Amino acid sequence: MAWVIASNLSKSNIRLSPQFQRLRWQLLGAFLAVMMAINFVSNFLVYQFFSHILYQQLDQKLKLLANSAAHSLEIIEENNNTDIRHDRYLDEDGDLDLSWQGLQQPNQTIEWFDGSQKLLGASGKKINFQINNFTPGFITLPESPPIRVLIITIYEQENPQSKHIEGYVRVTESTESITILLSQLSWGFAIGFFITLGLISVGGMWLTRQSLKPLAKSYEQLKQFTGDASHELRSPLTAIKTSVEVLQTHPERIHPQDIEKINSIVSATNQMSCLIDDLLFLARTDNDLDLLPQQTAVIPLEELLEDIVTFGEIKAEKKKIKLQLHCLTKPLVNGNIFQLQRLFTNLIDNAIKYTETGGDINISLKTSEEWAIVTVQDTGIGIKKEYIPFVFDRFWRVEKSRSSQISGTGLGLAIAQSIVQHHQGQILVESELGKGSCFIVLLPVVLD
Structure with a gap:
């Protein structure tokens, strides 16, 4: 399958994606x-x-x-x-x-x-x-x-x-x-400077485009392979998951010594399913396939956050974490409701994961002239200052030695950033080690 993808891409004209255009x-x-x-x-x-x-x-x-x-x-x-x-x-x-x-x-x-x-x-x-x-x-x-x-x-x-x-x-x-x-010599140099600037600009544009083509081609192949592989892996994982569920419906057929093994298979299958879903989502958003115009609508952000916080309270109660929502305004935003749900669910789940028992998580909603501002602030383990630039990188996790016992794929914040960028917004992070983190999401409001 991979060589077919590579063959098709090699025959097509590689168009530089926005990130490669910026790099160019x-x-x-x-x-x-x-x-x-x-x-x-x-x-x-x-x-x-x-x-x-x-x-x-x-x-x-x-x-x-x-x-x-x-x-x-x-x-x-x-x-x-x-x-x-x-x-x-x-x-x-x-x-x-x-x-x-x-x-x-x-x-x-x-x-x-x-x-x-x-x-x-x-x-x-x-x-x-x-x-x-x-x-x-x-x-x-x-x-x-x-x-x-x-x-x-x-x-x-x-x-x-x-x-x-x-x-x-x-x-x-x-x-x-x-x-x-x-x-006269100075004027000659000045005229030559601008002529040289023009020639170098034209030559530089051609050289940068040519130099980035192989990289862009490899990147496109990787994205295509990730999407196709994730899609293809769903079928065997679904079969494994279904088979295990059938076994669990007949516990009398399972030897007591095998119950722990069955539970391990279920946990690993669920984790793989989440990873595949995340990879497939990122592959689709990289290809701009997940935000079609007919999928967007005007969304009351306050109601969306209330629903997400209601579901999040169940996880927070297990760790005796106090989860609160403070809505100071009721802005409307234009976007994909499923993606926005995933965005704020990821941020809240991430806060719950890294907040110790008995901690606090505060979510606030306010607006400026052009932006709806959502902050998710926790009292968790925090992030070292030198690590903050990497928190949105894929598969990167804070303090790997400290978070080894915390489940997750390391893609939650990468997905959150991708969703925010597709909604023409911004996501920022402020954090101090040992005192917690604050994620700030800015989304364009719908003006009356």
Whole structure:
């Protein structure tokens, strides 16, 4: 049977279920976050690299220009004129015959100072700024745009050992061209970022869907197998149960030593029947087969809870547990009455199981603007804080060593959560070890 199911599923187009769709979007979000972080870091590093290269090239140009202009300090001192473009320095072709002239750019300024930092002359574009410190080296002035400045010291050439300062050369250049280039680079990165985001999103959606297909296929096979196996197991269990019941109707035919064995068979059969019913229910709700529109109706929640509590009192009395219902309002909800009965029966039965003799269980009903709120609070053994996220997992049970003597399949809360989700509601749990647990169910109310 299983291989037939697998064959049929493999031939069909696997459609991702809602939980896999959520997983797909989570994976896509994580993938996009990682890829965008990598893209941002790489763009930042490239930007810093190009910025460093551009400013390094600028510094090399300023240094070369300053060293070339340093040889003209003597000429400037002889003329003591701020305009160095003088006819006595023109060559035969009418061009300036100075070593730095071919290196200077239109957006650069060269200034010569004597040893007392008095301005002797200047050449190039006039840039308005003020520097009182003549410390040799590179500095950047925070103008708009920033200005890169290089100051070099010129020592007396006739007696280099004396370290006598003959003057200074200050070379400046506006970084406007670099700023514009880096701005263009930033805009390019920004445009590329959004293009990359779009391409990664499309590729990520395809990759996540393809990667989840095998998992979704296996999950569908498992659900189908669970449903079919549960259904098929009903027949032999029914035959066993019927046969045992027939034996019990004729106790004279049973040897006294076999009575205990017969009772064990009955208990095991009933437990297996409950497990199969729970598995079949979960398989059907996983496939959205158990909440057809014609099965829903407007239900008075107060009356539903009263009926469930009435039946629950029989179990509670056996453990001398005080079971109380407090209805503060009478809301109407839209849902499947059989599923809602199972939901609250599971919660109350669960509270009775884990509440010790003489304890209390309080069920309350109230409403907010949009929700009917049902709380089931007990004084049972409670749940450790680190275990709370797992209470709705299938086959998970609180403190297995402590609950080994408590019967159950570990599917009650999983079924409760499935029913609540199918009714577009929420189920929450609050618990403290040794003080009890409180399950809170929120269901949408029918508005008048």
